Amino acid sequence: MRVDVVSIFPEYFAPLDLSLIGRARAGGHLQLAVHDLRTWTHDVHRTVDDTPYGGGPGMVMRPEPWGEALDALAPPEADPPRLLVPTPAGAPLTQALAHELAAEPHLLFACGRYEGIDQRVLEHAASRMPVTEVSLGDYVLFGGEVAVLVILEAVTRLLPGVLGNVGSLDEESHAHGLLEAPMYTKPAAWRGQEVPAVLRSGDHGKIARWRRDEALVRTVARRPDMVAALAPECLDRQDRATLEQAGFPAAPSDVAK
Numbered sequence: 223m224r225v226d227v228v229s230i231f232p233e234y235f236a237p238l239d240l241s242l243i244g245r246a247r248a249g250g251h252l253q254l255a256v257h258d259l260r261t262w263t264h265d266v267h268r269t270v271d272d273t274p275y276g277g278g279p280g281m282v283m284r285p286e287p288w289g290e291a292l293d294a295l296a297p298p299e300a301d302p303p304r305l306l307v308p309t310p311a312g313a314p315l316t317q318a319l320a321h322e323l324a325a326e327p328h329l330l331f332a333c334g335r336y337e338g339i340d341q342r343v344l345e346h347a348a349s350r351m352p353v354t355e356v357s358l359g360d361y362v363l364f365g366g367e368v369a370v371l372v373i374l375e376a377v378t379r380l381l382p383g384v385l386g387n388v389g390s391l392d393e394e395s396h397a398h399g400l401l402e403a404p405m406y407t408k409p410a411a412w413r414g415q416e417v418p419a420v421l422r423s424g425d426h427g428k429i430a431r432w433r434r435d436e437a438l439v440r441t442v443a444r445r446p447d448m449v450a451a452l453a454p455e456c457l458d459r460q461d462r463a464t465l466e467q468a469g470f471p472a473a474p475s476d477v478a479k
């Protein structure tokens with residue numbers, strides 16, 4: 223996958239050399255280029271912002287540098303990338319969106335700062351390429367840079383060949399609309415606390431059932447919204463019994479299978 227990032231703080235992306243993202247880059251799974259928006263300014267101060275029309279606090283990013291940046295990185299004659307614009311006004315980042323993005327050949331991130339980018343940039347870009355505004359959650363950051371780090375980490379680990387153990391993708395939190403069960407490693411007893419006996423039983427069927435029940439109980443306690451969103455056909459009889467025991471009201475459509 224090719225990824226271009228445009229920001230006035232290219233130094234923010236130094237961590238992308240590290241750890242598993244760094245390895246994905248070294249291994250050729252991720253071709254990442256970070257660009258300084260000021261490359262596309264022409265005045266001596268390399269200005270990227272100005273005061274908002276209509277008044278109000280803060281500054282807005284001027285359209286001209288962004289227009290030139292997008293022309294350079296998404297030339298009209300080439301296959302268009304998917305433009306991603308991090309903003310608290312965007313659609314929430316979910317595991318489903320991460321999967322969708324991992325299937326794209328080329329992502330282009332436009333990092334806004336201040337009060338955001340002049341709206342005409344996004345309108346113009348949308349006539350040439352798909353544009354998605356993405357939010358990390360219901361809080362406000364200074365700018366989109368940290369969001370790009372988060373999105374890229376969520377997406378890169380889904381690229382084929384990046385994770386050694388592909389099975390771990392299938393078992394992790396959010397993979398099946400549930401949070402993951404708690405995990406344990408050696409030693410079997412630590413500070414008076416024992417690892418649940420079932421996990422040391424060697425009975426893989428019982429272990430899978432225990433983990434499923436723990437995942438259900440945990441998700442009811444922490445994220446009842448996720449339980450409410452589960453498709454009834456994803457729940458077997460034991461699932462429904464576990465949910466009921468955990469105090470989750472059975473939906474009317476949850477008739478016994």
Ligand code: 6GU
Nearest residue numbers: 308309358361363365369
């Ligand atoms: Cl993606 N950007 C900014 N600036 N603030 C945010 C956000 C993104 N997501 C949550 N808050």
